[in-house]
Amino acid sequence: MSGVAIVAALGLQLYSGSMILGGLVGVALLSLGGIFKWREADDLFTSGMRMMALIGFIMISAAGFAEVMKTTGDIDALVESAFAVFGDNRGLAALIMLLVGLFITLGIGSSFSTIPIIAAIFVPLALQFGFSPMATVVLVGTAAALGDAGSPASDSTLGPTSGLNVDRQHDHIWDSVVPTFLHYNLPLIGFGWLAAMML
C-alpha cells in the first residue's frame, strides 16, 4: 500500500505539476489503506509541518532575501564593477567573472535567473578579451551554475536536507551546504577556469 501511495504521489505531481495535490492524494491513499485513521489527520499534518517547518521557512525567507537584492540594483553594479579590477589580465578576468556569478547565484538562489543578469555584460567582455565562443559559453554557463550547490538557500541543498533531516540528525549548513560547496563549487571554479583558458 505504501508503495502504491508513493507511486501515486509522484505520478500525480508529474501530471498536475502540483506538489500539494500529490502529497494530499498520497496521504488519502494511506488513510484508505488503514495506516492511520482519518480523524488523526490533523495530528499527521502537524507532525509533517513541524518536520518541514525549517526548510519551508528558509525557502520563504530566501525569496524575500532575493527580492531585496534585486531591489537594491546592486546586482548590475556588481557585474559592471567587475570591469575595474580586470586590467588586461585574461586569467584574472575569467576568475573574476566566475566569482561574480557565484555571488549573484548565492544572492538570488537560482542559477537559472543569474544568466540574463550576467550575459549582457560578460559576453561582450569575454569577446573583447579574446575568449573563443566555446570559452564564452563556459564562462557564462559556469558562472551562472556556480553557487547553486553549496548555497544555504537553494533548492539543491534544501532538497537533500528535507529528506535527510526528518529525524533531526542532519544539519543543513554543516552536512549539506558545506560538503556540497567544497566538492562541487571548488572544482567548478577550477575546471571552469581551465576550460575557459584552453578552449
Next chain:
Amino acid sequence: MNAVILAVLVMVVLSLARVSVVFALMAGALVGGLVGGLSLEQTLDAFNTGVGGGAQVALAYATLGAFAVAISRSGLPDMLALRLISLLGQEANAAQQARVKTLLLSAVLLVAVFSQNLIPVHIAFIPILIPPLLKVMNQLNLDRRAVACALTFGLTAPYMLLPVGFGAIFLNDILLANLNSAGAPLGLEVTRSMVPLAMAIPVGGMAIGLVVALFWSYRKPRHYQALEVASQQSQQGASAIPARPSRIGWV
C-alpha cells in the same frame, strides 16, 4: 562595498556560525538593503513582496511532510531495514556492507539525475523517497553527507550538461538564447551543439568532486541514533518533544 557581496557574506558567515539560516537570511537582507541605499521601509517592503512567492512551496512541503510521516507509520521503513538485515545475513561482513552502500548511493544518484529530465519532479521526490531509507542508512552507518552530495550532484550536474528536461530550459532556452542575443551585435554565434560540449569540462570537475566525496571524504562509517521520523504524538497531543542532542559523534 557592493551591497550584494556584503549581504551574501553576512548571510553565509552567520549561517556558518550556526545562527538559524532564517535569521541569517533576514539579517543579510536587512544589511544588503540598507547598504544598497534602500530605506528601512523599502527594504522590508521588498522582503515582504518576495516572501509571498515562497508560501506555496512551504505549504507543498508541509503536505509532503505529512505524507512522509504517514509512510513512516505504515511500517515501510522498518520492512526495508529488516529486509536489508536478512539480505546481509547475520554476520554482515564489511565487503557486503560496502556493496549495499554503493548500491544505495547509486540508486539515490540515479533517481536524482532522472528527477531533472526523465521524470522532471525536481526536488519533490526527496521528502517522499529518502525518509523511508533512513533506517537502512543507519543500519549501514552510512554518512549522510555522502547521500547529500550524491543528491546535489544529481540535482545540478544534469541540467548543466544534458539539454533535456530542466536542462533544456537552462542550456537552450536561457543560456543559448542569452548568449546569442548579447553576442549577436558582436558577431558571436553559438550553436545548440556547442553548449553541452563546452559545459562538459566544468561538469567533469563536478564528477571528480562527487567521486572524492563518496569514496574519500565521507567513506568512513558515521553513527546515527535510531530516532523516529517525527516526534510521537500522544493521544492528547500534550507531550512536548524534548530537544535532544541529535549527534552521537562526529567521525
